[in-house]
Amino acid sequence: MQAQLIALDWGTSSLRAYKLGPAGVVLEQRSLASGIMHLPTEPRDIAGVRCADGFELAFDAACGDWLDAQPDLPVIACGMVGSAQGWSEATYRNTPVDVASLGQALHRVRSLRGVDVHIVPGVIEQAGLPNVMRGEETQVLGVLQGLGANALIGLPGSHSKWVEVVDGRITHFDTFMTGEVFAVLSKHSLLGRTQQICEQFQAEAFDRGVRVALSQDGQRGVLSTLFSARTLGLTGELTAQQQPDYLSGLLIGHELAGLPDRIQPIILVGAAPLCSRYQRALALCGFAHVSLAQEATERGLWQLAVAAGLTQPVLEA
């Protein structure tokens, strides 16, 4: 099949490149470590010019050969590549946004080989406390394809996002620093000192953490319940091996306790092991309709490229 689009998922620590065929089918994909904070530094010739620019070098490594073979392929990219620290800043778009409005707002940067890279802008919400995302908006739009009009989409991670979709539009989202708080507490706080990392998932301890977050004790907030990760160790109710998963369940439970409960269904996007923790915790919270989405980023990039007129929605007869 003939390629139709090059789609780049270009974040802080990695760069994934997809060659997409008709209707967005994935023909080939690659993963590089060249996130915007880990760009190549070794100068190389690109289009006959000696080049030392990290973005150009990473771009060339990711899909230079695809463009050599098919120079007119359109290119779209999402993620931190469009941030102030990225290749070229794609200014945030205000909520509400949908595929059509974001697709019309792609930001172009001309690469050394003369090909335009179309960068998806991040999204900002400015009602109340400001909130931002870059890359997640594309995943959300990829998930929406084939769904009903409303959904609550969770993207667990260092900074988990929960995105509310109403009538096919992103209307509101929240960010929870759950993953990063877990990491810094485990590594740098008193709680980490008595923890022992265990290969096997400690389901009972995890569930207990979730339940504590949802309990009356949890109402005082996570700054209060955190100390129980230590005291339950002191009283012999948690072993050193159980403490990391207890803390994980506790933090995820506090995150989920803050979710709006009026929007269904819930769809999770992200790495399978983490999504499976969230799915488990959501069940304990009483959320019944939870599913996992696959290939959200490449589907979102395809949808946006179609909306921008960079490619055709279906193969022409």
Add this chain to the structure above:
Amino acid sequence: MQAQLIALDWGTSSLRAYKLGPAGVVLEQRSLASGIMHLPTEPRDIAGVRCADGFELAFDAACGDWLDAQPDLPVIACGMVGSAQGWSEATYRNTPVDVASLGQALHRVRSLRGVDVHIVPGVIEQAGLPNVMRGEETQVLGVLQGLGANALIGLPGSHSKWVEVVDGRITHFDTFMTGEVFAVLSKHSLLGRTQQICEQFQAEAFDRGVRVALSQDGQRGVLSTLFSARTLGLTGELTAQQQPDYLSGLLIGHELAGLPDRIQPIILVGAAPLCSRYQRALALCGFAHVSLAQEATERGLWQLAVAAGLTQPVLEA
């Protein structure tokens, strides 16, 4: 005036020694860096014996000369010196406790020079999530002297304690890891990267943080509001210098939002600059009757020594 009691406030990082006279008046005091995690290691002769035990060495440095002058002085100590990592473990006492019951439960360790050190046990609460304190119980009992029967006593710090006193007894307490969470986030998380330490207290930013914690946005919990310390920087609403005090206000606000509001008055015990932050935040929360306590530890140790019969409450005629 003749000394009546040696009182030691012996924590993780420091050791404070008080020589108390009639009615508990402070005759002399010293501060050493010999907390239980920073004990002396240089062997020395104590009571004619070569000694390398860190607790003995620290004890001798703190009050050996006082005991040389007055060998029958009773000695009382509180804090982490009674923990499993301390000189000798003083098992936790269950809530409720008061001066009389804790005073009857002092744990004795015989020092090399033949003097008994009476260690105040920590307190544990086992209803619901377990909670523990060591040292704070003594401060609370010191504060109670001269107060009405009921009070809510706050001890801000790395692990802030909030202690409910009903009818002169410690009935319940909570621990908030506010100070430690602030420290690890500032030092090790994304939030620290854009912060700039500023000598001057940024009152407006601090108040804003408190208000966000108390707002509807705050209801989703601190894992959610934390990200605003970054986004308010991105949108130009907080300068780099304002971010640390915003984060401080935000965390303290979340702590205070979890307090019971049925107990008055509120009394704060601790370092003046930190208590002044809490006092400011409590005012924003609508708590009207807040005062600061002085000399809580030495007063508590005196009360407990009297209850234990180690010393006389007032000078005999």
